Amino acid sequence: MKYYSTLSEAIEDLKKRGYREDFNLRPHCIECPSLSLELHPENFAVDEFHRFEGMSNPDDNSIVFAISSDDGIKGTLVDAYGIYADSLTESMIKKLAIKR
Numbered sequence: 407m408k409y410y411s412t413l414s415e416a417i418e419d420l421k422k423r424g425y426r427e428d429f430n431l432r433p434h435c436i437e438c439p440s441l442s443l444e445l446h447p448e449n450f451a452v453d454e455f456h457r458f459e460g461m462s463n464p465d466d467n468s469i470v471f472a473i474s475s476d477d478g479i480k481g482t483l484v485d486a487y488g489i490y491a492d493s494l495t496e497s498m499i500k501k502l503a504i505k506r
Contacts, residue, residue: 407454413484416456416470420482425472427481434495436473436483443479447501450475471502 410416429436435444471483
């Protein structure tokens with residue numbers, strides 16, 4: 407897995423590698439507004455992820471997921487570490503769980 411020093415560097419490289427869509431996190435799925443598409447946990451895979459920690463503020467922690475769908479759609483999902491975990495369904499939490 408590649409190492410990136412910034413979130414923007416990671417997103418730029420992932421886009422070059424085919425992860426062109428921007429996904430949004432919803433409680434039961436991820437959505438792709440540009441394609442009017444919802445991907446449920448059984449319909450996508452997390453190919454890789456990269457964490458970024460804020461230098462002075464823990465609230466600046468973020469993660470970018472490189473995601474591919476069963477249909478071949480690839481994109482990125484950017485999230486703050488666990489900030490939305492309380493509102494996600496159990497299947498979404500399991501799907502986005504970070505394996506160390």
